[in-house]
Amino acid sequence: MVNSDQRRRQLAREKFERQQQRRAEARNKAKRRNVIIASVLAVVVLAGAAAYASVGLTDGDSSDKAAGPESSDSASPSPSPSESSKPEPKMAIDKNAKYTMALKTSQGDISIAMDAKKTPHTVNSFKALADKKYFDSTKCHRLTTEGIFVLQCGDPKGDGTGGPGYTIEDENLTALGKAGADGSVTYPAGTVAMANTGQPHTGGSQFFLVYKDTKLPPSYTPFGTMDDAGLKVVEAVAKAGVDGGTGDGAPKKTVTVEKGTVDTA
Numbered sequence: 001m002v003n004s005d006q007r008r009r010q011l012a013r014e015k016f017e018r019q020q021q022r023r024a025e026a027r028n029k030a031k032r033r034n035v036i037i038a039s040v041l042a043v044v045v046l047a048g049a050a051a052y053a054s055v056g057l058t059d060g061d062s063s064d065k066a067a068g069p070e071s072s073d074s075a076s077p078s079p080s081p082s083e084s085s086k087p088e089p090k091m092a093i094d095k096n097a098k099y100t101m102a103l104k105t106s107q108g109d110i111s112i113a114m115d116a117k118k119t120p121h122t123v124n125s126f127k128a129l130a131d132k133k134y135f136d137s138t139k140c141h142r143l144t145t146e147g148i149f150v151l152q153c154g155d156p157k158g159d160g161t162g163g164p165g166y167t168i169e170d171e172n173l174t175a176l177g178k179a180g181a182d183g184s185v186t187y188p189a190g191t192v193a194m195a196n197t198g199q200p201h202t203g204g205s206q207f208f209l210v211y212k213d214t215k216l217p218p219s220y221t222p223f224g225t226m227d228d229a230g231l232k233v234v235e236a237v238a239k240a241g242v243d244g245g246t247g248d249g250a251p252k253k254t255v256t257v258e259k260g261t262v263d264t265a
Contacts, residue, residue, distance in 0.1 A: 012147015020198035089128035098265040106256040110230030119171040119223040127262040135260030146247030149212035154205045163204030184215040192224035
């Protein structure tokens with residue numbers, strides 16, 4: 001028998017999954033649009049090359065009559081980082097070491113312990129991004145206070161669609177135990193895990209901070225643990241609630257990551 005609290009958590013999880021799926025579909029649509037645009041541009045470039053070759057093979061008089069395609073500054077927008085495709089950073093960390101990700105935020109400092117032995121690709125990616133100041137001046141764009149209890153950060157665009165232009169593989173998915181009958185496991189308060197599109201191996205730079213035990217499918221890489229002070233920071237943000245009064249949206253207390261670093265513990 002499913003009680004009301006279990007049903008509410010189930011609905012919240014389903015909403016979370018639907019939102020991730022919609023974002024994935026939006027990115028895929030953008031990718032298809034960019035492929036079409038690239039194909040059109042390739043045709044234009046080839047036509048331009050042919051016109052240039054024909055001009056070069058004619059005399060000077062006929063060159064004045066030839067007209068190649070004109071360039072235009074009204075080109076389509078460049079793909080966002082999440083719409084691009086490039087390899088993840090080369091492995092440059094000690095896979096046997098422990099690291100600390102330190103987030104200096106507008107609401108207080110958050111320290112996250114990471115074990116490279118358990119999640120080498122995730123730790124290596126965060127180290128590479130932090131070294132490039134990727135997380136500096138970014139906002140934690142999403143807070144959920146009903147059903148699931150997380151603060152989501154790591155998006156340079158601040159709307160849930162941004163990313164570094166590559167994806168990393170899922171790791172450590174069995175660390176939280178076997179899924180229950182409802183298909184979920186408990187992500188304990190203090191856990192830091194990777195956000196994704198709802199599909200395997202689609203993590204980028206977005207991650208979420210769990211401030212209260214939360215049941216989710218075991219498909220989000222748990223890669224770190226907040227210190228007590230950091231957990232209290234997130235709890236205070238959650239206590240202030242969501243902008244607009246709903247249980248899912250931008251936090252009322254704006255959380256800006258002023259500086260993000262990753263170093264050996």
